[in-house]
Amino acid sequence: MTGQAPIEIDTSKPHPARMYDWFLGGKDNYPVDEEMGRQLVALEPRVPAMAQVNRAFMHRATRWLAMNGVRQFLDIGTGIPTEPNLHQIAQQVAPDARVVYCDNDPIVLAHAEALLRSTPEGVTEYLQADVREPATIIEEARKVLDFTQPVALSLIALLHFIADEDGAYELVEKLLAELPSGSYLMLSHASDETDPEKGAKAMAIYRARGMTLALRDGEQIGRFFDGLELVDPGVALAVDWKPELGEIVEYGGEGPVPGYGAVGRKP
Structure with missing residues (x-):
């Protein structure tokens, strides 16, 4: 593993990776995460x-990319490992796929062994870094990935934790600028489009804990793909993005789950 540092987990405040684990029914979270x-x-x-x-x-989305020839993945904001993870999906299709995971929460590092169980033909690697350090991420990723060949940049449920004023769009531009033609951006993003009032309350909960939540509508999410060729069906509700590829979640309640997903190709 690159970028390894002593594991010091701050349990005094919640972290998105551990909260996501709690939402998914995982055990790798703390009371402060469950409370929020x-x-x-x-x-x-x-x-x-x-x-x-x-x-x-x-x-x-990972399955689609692997089925369409992508053999390298850079996944930033990896989160705590769950089964199956991105490398397992990619390597089911293409055993020689190479995957670099990146996250800034030390608890992910503590579980990184699960991220590194690659097929013999492929490679998986983990580095601890923050998306706000794009130069560091690219420098470390180059040790594993061939940047003369297409790379899929995966930003899953990450960008809604970075505000416009903190350079969310610029960070994506900087990362994509380092990738060759034929590379892809794959992202998902929470939205307050269907209920702005509820979204404002959610953002206030995050602010009260010293955290950022930057919910965006479909048009604002689409801006991350400026200059890219969107894969059909474009910026769509995540549940509606190529459902024929499997894994459809049945959920109760009224209205669609407010989150978007999209994949775009760099010309």
């Missing part, structure tokens, strides 16, 4: 379903 998670579920009972829909989108 319960606040969000009380506000929006479909939050656990949103996490499941998001994960299913990642599976389908």
Whole structure:
């Protein structure tokens, strides 16, 4: 593993990776994560379903990319490992796929062994870094990935934790600028489009904990793909993105789960 540092987990404040684990029914979280998670579920009972829909989108998008010739993946904001993870989906289709995972939460590092169980033909690697350090990520990823060949940049449920004023769009531009023609951007993103009032309350919950939540509508999410060729069906509700590829989550409640997914190709 590259970028390894002593594992010091801050359990005094919640972290998105550990909250996501709690939403998915995992055990690698702390009371502070569950407390905030319960606040969000009380506000929006479909939050656990949103996490499941998001994960299913990642599976389908990864499968589509591998089926269409992509053999290298850079996954930033990896989160705590769950089965199957991105490398397992990609290597089911293409055993020689190479995957670099990246996250900034030390608890992910503590579980990184599960991320590194590659097929003999492929490679998986993990580095601890923050998406706000794109130069560091690219430098480390170059040690594993061949940047003369297409790379799929995976930003799953990550960008809604970075505000516009913190350079969300610029970060994506910097990462994509390092990737060759034929590379792809795969992302999912929570939205407040269907209920802005509820979205504002969710953002206030995050602010009260010193965290950022930057919900965006479909048009704003589409801006991350400026200059890219969107794969059909474009920027779509995550549950509606190529459902024929499997993993469709059944959920209760009224209306669609408010989250988007999309994949775009760099010309």
